[in-house]
Amino acid sequence: MHFYPFFDPTMILLVPAIIISFWAQSKINSAYSEYSQVRTINGYTGQQVARMxxxxxxxxxxxxxxxxxKLGDHYDPASKILRLSPEVYSGASISSAGIAAHEVGHALQHKERYAPLVIRNSIVPIVNIGSNVSWMLFFVGILLGFKGLTTLGIILFSGVVIFQLITLPVEFDASTRALNILKSRGILYGDETKSAQKVLDAAAMTYVAATLMAVSQLIRLIAISNRRND
Structure with a gap:
């Protein structure tokens, strides 16, 4: 009888995603720190940029x-509130402008009922339930030998993967909207836009890393289930 819910050969499937996750987190921290020290020419704070x-x-x-x-900036569509961290809210840096504009991009998506955002918001309750119980059902099924539970756990976790995949176009589109407005509106000038793009591209990589991790976890669950059934 094999017992490997936590430590088993399938853990190697997660290694690439873990490495990319660490790299992505390091990249966003580095880009944010660098450009949070660079003041924009016009001197607008993140709050002013967002409000405009x-x-x-x-x-x-x-x-x-x-x-x-810190870096907890987000737009809440349910309450129509754009929440900014202290550095972004009061800062007049390239990082502040870029992040504030990105969150406004989500508000614009909400206003226009951008399809991927609508789909993502609609499945949030299901995904929350799935992410909380999928692992429990999966491993209970493994331990007790109930294939139906392991299959249900895999199906529920698949919802998490779908959510992450839908999140990618939502985030990339918000950044594209942000950069276009920052440039066309004259909020940022010249190379400032390119610098803001570096910050937003780095932030986007964290979502790519999260998606790769979710996909890797799903593949691992399927591999464990298949080995158990052999």
Whole structure:
């Protein structure tokens, strides 16, 4: 009888994704730190950049809130609140402008009912349940020999993978919108836009890494299940 829910040869499937995840996190930390020290020519803070972009899009009802969480910036479509970390909210750096604009990009997607965002938001409750119980069902099925439970666990975790895959176009599109507005509106000038793109590209890699990790985990679950059934 084989017992390998946590330590088994299939762990090697996660190694590439783990390496890429560490690299992506290092890349975003490096890019953010570098360009958070570079003040923009016009001197707008992240909050001012976001407010200008929101107002020009007619999103006067979207509020901007300060949250005490580094790189925890996000747009909440349910409450129409754009939340910015202290460095982004008050900072007048290239990093602040780029990140604030990116989050406004999500607000614009919400306004226009951008299809991938609508789909992602609609499956959030299911994905939350799946991510919480999939592993438990899978390993209970493995331990007790119930193939139906392991299969159900794999199906539920597949929802997490789908969510991550849908997240990629949502994030890339938000960055594209942000950079286009920053440039066309004259919020950033010349090489400032390229620098902001480096920050947003680095941030995007963290989502790519998360997707690769989810896919690798799914492949591992299938491999464990197949070995157990052999």
């Amino acid at each position: 972009m929101l107002d020009e899009a007619g999103l006067f009802d979207v509020r901007i809130e300060l949250i005490n969480s």
